Amino acid sequence: EAVLLRLPPAGNDAANAENKGLSGFPTSCKVEFAGRAVHQIHHGEAVKDDQESASPSKGVDYSADANMDDKEDYYQILGLQKLRFRSTIDQIKKAYRQCVLKYHPDKIAQQQGEGSPKKSVEGDGEGDDKGKAEAEDLGDINKKAREIIERLIGQGKSDVQICKNYQIQEMIEEKRDGLDNLEEKVARLRRALEGRSGAETEADQAFKALSHAMSVLSDVQKRRAYDSKDAGADIDDSLPADKPPKDMADFIGIWAPVFERNARWSIKPLPEMKEGTIQECLDFYDEWFNMESWRDFTLDIEDAHDPEEAQCREEKRWMERENKKQAEKLKKNENNRINRLVETAHKHDPRIIAYKEELKNKKKAAKMSKYAGKQEAEEAARKKAEEEAAAKKKQEEEEAEKRKGEKAVKEAAKRNVRMAKKGFREVFEGHGLQDMSRVLEICDNCALNGEGAFTADELNAFTAKLAGLSMDDAVGVSDDVYKTLCDKKGTEMQPKKEAPAAPKQPAVTASDTSKKDKDRKWSRDEVDHLHKALIKFPAGTGQRWDKIAEFIGSRSPQECQRKCAELKNNFAADAAGMTVDTKLEFERTKAEAAKGHGARSGTGKKVSGTSVNTVREEGRDAAAALEATKHDDDAKAPAPAAAAAGEWSLEQQAALEAALAEFKGADLDPKERFKKIAERVEGKTDKECIKRVKEIKAMLQK
Numbered sequence: 066e067a068v069l070l071r072l073p074p075a076g077n078d079a080a081n082a083e084n085k086g087l088s089g090f091p092t093s094c095k096v097e098f099a100g101r102a103v104h105q106i107h108h109g110e111a112v113k114d115d116q117e118s119a120s121p122s123k124g125v126d127y128s129a130d131a132n133m134d135d136k137e138d139y140y141q142i143l144g145l146q147k148l149r150f151r152s153t154i155d156q157i158k159k160a161y162r163q164c165v166l167k168y169h170p171d172k173i174a175q176q177q178g179e180g181s182p183k184k185s186v187e188g189d190g191e192g193d194d195k196g197k198a199e200a201e202d203l204g205d206i207n208k209k210a211r212e213i214i215e216r217l218i219g220q221g222k223s224d225v226q227i228c229k230n231y232q233i234q235e236m237i238e239e240k241r242d243g244l245d246n247l248e249e250k251v252a253r254l255r256r257a258l259e260g261r262s263g264a265e266t267e268a269d270q271a272f273k274a275l276s277h278a279m280s281v282l283s284d285v286q287k288r289r290a291y292d293s294k295d296a297g298a299d300i301d302d303s304l305p306a307d308k309p310p311k312d313m314a315d316f317i318g319i320w321a322p323v324f325e326r327n328a329r330w331s332i333k334p335l336p337e338m339k340e341g342t343i344q345e346c347l348d349f350y351d352e353w354f355n356m357e358s359w360r361d362f363t364l365d366i367e368d369a370h371d372p373e374e375a376q377c378r379e380e381k382r383w384m385e386r387e388n389k390k391q392a393e394k395l396k397k398n399e400n401n402r403i404n405r406l407v408e409t410a411h412k413h414d415p416r417i418i419a420y421k422e423e424l425k426n427k428k429k430a431a432k433m434s435k436y437a438g439k440q441e442a443e444e445a446a447r448k449k450a451e452e453e454a455a456a457k458k459k460q461e462e463e464e465a466e467k468r469k470g471e472k473a474v475k476e477a478a479k480r481n482v483r484m485a486k487k488g489f490r491e492v493f494e495g496h497g498l499q500d501m502s503r504v505l506e507i508c509d510n511c512a513l514n515g516e517g518a519f520t521a522d523e524l525n526a527f528t529a530k531l532a533g534l535s536m537d538d539a540v541g542v543s544d545d546v547y548k549t550l551c552d553k554k555g556t557e558m559q560p561k562k563e564a565p566a567a568p569k570q571p572a573v574t575a576s577d578t579s580k581k582d583k584d585r586k587w588s589r590d591e592v593d594h595l596h597k598a599l600i601k602f603p604a605g606t607g608q609r610w611d612k613i614a615e616f617i618g619s620r621s622p623q624e625c626q627r628k629c630a631e632l633k634n635n636f637a638a639d640a641a642g643m644t645v646d647t648k649l650e651f652e653r654t655k656a657e658a659a660k661g662h663g664a665r666s667g668t669g670k671k672v673s674g675t676s677v678n679t680v681r682e683e684g685r686d687a688a689a690a691l692e693a694t695k696h697d698d699d700a701k702a703p704a705p706a707a708a709a710a711g712e713w714s715l716e717q718q719a720a721l722e723a724a725l726a727e728f729k730g731a732d733l734d735p736k737e738r739f740k741k742i743a744e745r746v747e748g749k750t751d752k753e754c755i756k757r758v759k760e761i762k763a764m765l766q767k
Contacts, residue, residue, distance in 0.1 A: 093592060111366055127160035128167040133271045139278035140298055150329055151544045154283070168275055170268040203222055203257060206250050207243035213499050214254055224251050230374055267697060290361040298494045301326055307412045313340065320410045326405065330358040330399075338410075346416045353407045362395035363388070478513050478521065483618025485524040491538060492531045502559075503547045510550055517551045519546075586626060593618055713749075713757060720746045721754060 074750055127144035135141055143160040145152045151159075166172060203211065210233060217227045227233065228247055237244050242335035244250075281287045291296065305323060321338040328335045335356065336349050362371075369391070370384035486508040493504045510518040519527075527546050532537045553557045587595075595624075598613040606612065608623035617625065713721075724745035728738050736751070743751040 126163060127156075128163040131160075131164050131167065133168075133274060136274045138283055139291065140295075140297065142274055142278040143282070146297065149295065151300050152282075154712075157279070157282050164275050165272075168271040169267065170266065172271055173268040189221060205243055206254060207236065207241055210241070210244055210621060211254065214251055215258065218255055218258055222373075223256070226371060226374075227251050284379050286361065289359050290363040293360045294364045295361060304402070304409065306412075307409050310415070313415050316413065316415060323406065324353070324410070327403065330360045330403075332357045332359050343416055343420050346420075350407065350411050350414075350417075354404075354717060356403060356407075358396075358399060358403060360399055362392045362399070364393055367393045431694070458473075475513070480616070481521040481617055482511055482513065482524075484615075485521040485528065485704070487619050488528045489524050489531075492528060493536075493543065502545055507543065507546055507550060510554075552716065585624075587620075591620060592628075594618075595620075598625075598630075683704060717746055718750060721749070721757060724754075725758070741745075 105271045116603040130144035130146065132141050133145075138146070140146045140149045140152070143157065143164055145156065145160055148156065163423035184562050206214075213226055213230065213232050217230060222230075228251060233244075237247070237405070285706065293430045294300075305319050310319060310631055316582055317338060317340060323339045323514070324335075328337070335352050336345075338349065371629075372384045372388075375384055389737065489511075490501075490504060490508055493501060507519070507524075509526045511521065513520070530542050533555050548558060601608050601610050601616065612624055613623045614620055620628075721742065726744040727743055727745070733741070739751040739754050743749055743754050748755060749757075
């Protein structure tokens with residue numbers, strides 16, 4: 066593939082200058098890929114004529130500014146001290162070519178003339194004689210050390226590097242002779258060697274310095290290391306104070322120069338700080354946050370290892386690794402410094418602050434507009450929910466009130482059924498009827514409306530017929546009622562048991578009735594109703610025991626008082642009189658299990674539907690009620706006998722429990738603990754307290 070190249074324009078005297086060049090050929094022609102033109106085309110560079118392709122430095126004589134006074138300032142040696150790190154590689158090459166023509170030894174010798182004497186570094190003949198004299202006076206230097214120093218001087222090492230050489234240092238540590246005042250001896254040996262090799266002219270030194278400067282500045286990595294520590298470039302790594310500026314002009318005046326002098330370390334060109342749009346400002350900080358620095362700290366390493374001094378390959382690699390570690394640490398500190406520079410400027414930039422505030426206000430406005438309708442909907446939903454909750458609560462209250470009334474009616478109906486059973490049964494018990502099976506069956510079939518064969522009103526009507534009748538007449542009425550029961554149930558009447566002729570029953574007295582009532586055992590339902598009645602009718606209620614007996618329905622006031630006395634200090638369920646016939650107990654337990662009774666709940670252990678804790682609390686209530694009724698004039702039963710010596714009163718039990726709680730967790734010996742507890746319980750010793758606690762524990766474990 067061919068390309069078009071532009072040729073130089075024709076001269077003024079050439080005919081048809083627009084179409085022909087200097088030699089009469091057209092100003093453009095097809096050529097094949099070759100040379101610099103093809104390279105420029107492939108790299109997207111336009112082909113320019115001589116005037117356009119001329120560099121800005123064309124015609125500049127850098128050698129005029131070259132100065133050999135400071136051999137360490139490479140830019141000054143090449144005459145580029147005004148440009149320094151801004152110098153391009155083309156400018157460096159051009160300056161080197163110009164300086165070579167100026168400082169080449171042959172060129173200088175040609176200018177001075179072949180017959181003119183050369184000016185040596187040591188000076189005239191007197192200097193040569195002095196060098197020879199010094200070369201002869203080297204006997205005070207250690208022979209082995211002298212060989213090492215001569216080898217290092219031949220390698221181009223400086224006097225400082227030679228003194229720090231590990232072999233020389235080992236010899237110094239071994240305190241060998243001839244190594245005192247080492248720096249002076251190294252310098253003397255260097256002068257002797259240079260005198261032995263011939264005098265070096267100023268031209269030779271200048272040309273050597275020029276070549277070394279070119280070798281450093283033409284190598285990218287070496288030049289970066291040199292520019293990173295260039296003393297003549299006035300490197301300033303300081304940062305402005307972390308405080309807000311007065312205004313935008315003050316901010317630009319403070320931070321723009323800092324960014325400008327730090328932009329030199331970037332691999333890619335970075336924008337300069339100036340006033341502009343917010344987008345330009347954001348782009349500026351994006352570029353600086355992603356800055357990649359080329360700064361090299363190889364020459365800044367303190368106590369750096371010289372790989373040339375290594376005795377083997379492994380040692381050389383170790384030295385290089387150690388130098389690299391220190392350089393990376395310095396590079397990390399430099400990156401942190403640049404990041405801190407950008408972050409601090411970004412924090413105090415008035416444009417960024419205004420931009421953030423604007424974004425914040427927009428976000429807030431969008432949020433308010435977004436949730437304005439939502440808040441209204443939530444408020445409406447909340448009001449609606451409150452109205453529904455109020456209506457639901459009102460409905461629940463009405464239903465609760467209705468259930469309460471229904472429950473009261475049901476309880477009253479149950480009470481009427483119990484009273485009807487009691488009245489019907491007591492008629493025959495008062496006559497001393499032997500065969501009570503039919504009577505009990507009639508009572509068992511008396512229940513609420515629709516649940517039994519007879520209602521309470523019907524049973525009360527049967528009881529009213531029995532009033533004033535003899536036993537035979539009453540039995541006749543009961544037979545009629547039993548027949549009615551069998552007809553309703555559709556069963557056959559069971560024959561009566563033949564009872565032996567009994568002597569005439571004497572009149573039943575109050576003491577006999579009391580004795581018979583005392584012998585009757587309490588069922589679980591009766592004990593439960595007694596507990597409820599004790600809570601419902603607390604001590605101090607007028608005619609309390611009559612009301613309790615009426616609530617139970619099947620017990621007299623005297624029986625209730627005796628049962629309370631029996632429950633006085635009983636905390637176990639088995640001692641509470643809850644024993645009935647097996648069949649009744651089984652049916653009740655089965656019914657309670659179906660309802661969920663008897664399950665474990667809380668910390669109290671259930672015993673057939675009644676917890677031990679409940680028995681304990683209600684037993685105390687019963688004992689307290691008994692104490693309150695000792696002086697009741699209406700009580701017909703005699704006061705219970707005095708407690709035995711081993712029994713515990715309610716006050717003693719309460720004192721024991723309070724003392725146990727008081728000394729719970731005390732750091733005391735068990736014996737001492739119970740002695741202190743016994744002091745709190747009046748009339749009891751520590752042994753009695755221990756025994757009482759064991760009894761309670763055993764009852765609770767059951």
